[in-house]
Amino acid sequence: MTRDAEHDAVLLHDGTPNPEVFPALFLGVALDKPGQRPAYNGLKVLNRLRKGGYKPGYLAGDRAYNNSEPEDWQLPVRAMGYKPVYDYRADQLGRQARTEGTILVEGRWYCPSMPEPLVNATIDLERIDQETWIS
Template identity: 50%
Template sequence: MSVDKPGNRPGEVAIEALRRIDPRHPRSYLAGDRLYNKQQRDKFQLPICAMGYQPVYDYALDQLGVKDHFAGAELIEGNWYCPSMPQPLKDATKDLAAGRIDKQTWIDRIRERTTYLFMAKERTDAEGHRRLMCPAEARRTQCTLKPYTLGRGIHLPLIDPDLGPVDAFKCCDQRTITLPPEAGANLWQPLQYGTAEWQRVYFRLRNAIEGMNGFAKDPLRERIEPGGTRRIRGIAAQTILVAFQLAHANRRKLTSWADAIALHGDRPKRRPTRRRKTKPIGAWTPKGYVTTA
């Protein structure tokens, strides 16, 4: 853990805590709220990728739509797409947030985006460079700028870029492009935003985070939120006392879990909590938490 003033150096504080995690634990997806994808890439996004984590983000209203370019490819809500993707697909989430389309239309447009997504050609190298191929090279579309991709069937969309007087983009001239780690690092994420897989991973991680926060804030238990439980001045003293409170919360959670399972053939000490019938996690969409407020 690491402690600082609220909203002060959140990226650096997160990195300090992550560096203290036992390296034997596997490192995969890492989720945070919208505060973290607004940090400077050198202080949060690039360090977590170097440690082996893959970010999973949600985005604020000013982060929706096309937000970056590299070699002609466009970064839209964390993923790289063909620059000739239809405009309604580029603005899908913006239109949902503005109330111009309904939830089902948004879901359909997110699925259509997959056709225009740049695909990984190789694994990310040790320095963080990613080699991607355009959707025509990935056999998802047909492009008039690459004649060898034509004639693959009418089931594949035909892309006919209107480049005007300028030359073709680099991503259209070449079979692949190599993205440096800093390209779009603030907003990039490996999962395609809005898909069922993204929803499953993001909401599961965010629910786990907020669930643990609420568990440790229990007014009849550790009560980490009110400062009255730590009546002493100084960041060092506050850090030590919060550490004790969180350790006690962790121990209480582990004890509760152990009491709900059968060990060594014995019956559980208490009956497991009956789960409520709820919607599948993939059924939830940004409508409801992407607002105009």
């Protein structure tokens, strides 16, 4: 659920959100052809929210956003103060890239001496989960 307690003035006297106030489930929308320009449309909505006084925080997005070019989506939303949260396909887990002495593991940069069991931790977990479901 989406709620900005400070912006919507629904705090109780102790500063916690009022559970009786129904959260705003949709704060913005941009209409376009399905799958067309998700990054462009997402940034349009986030800019409107920012102009409306909403503070950035965690930002969940599906794979349409995650598959956008970094300069089209990930870099602008991070510059706005958001912390993107995505899932990865099975073939995107583990080490994703290497540059200038660092490695990219599932969306975060790490030291190149990161132990392989940590680099592959999610891959191993997925494998164990699949084996558990099959047996």
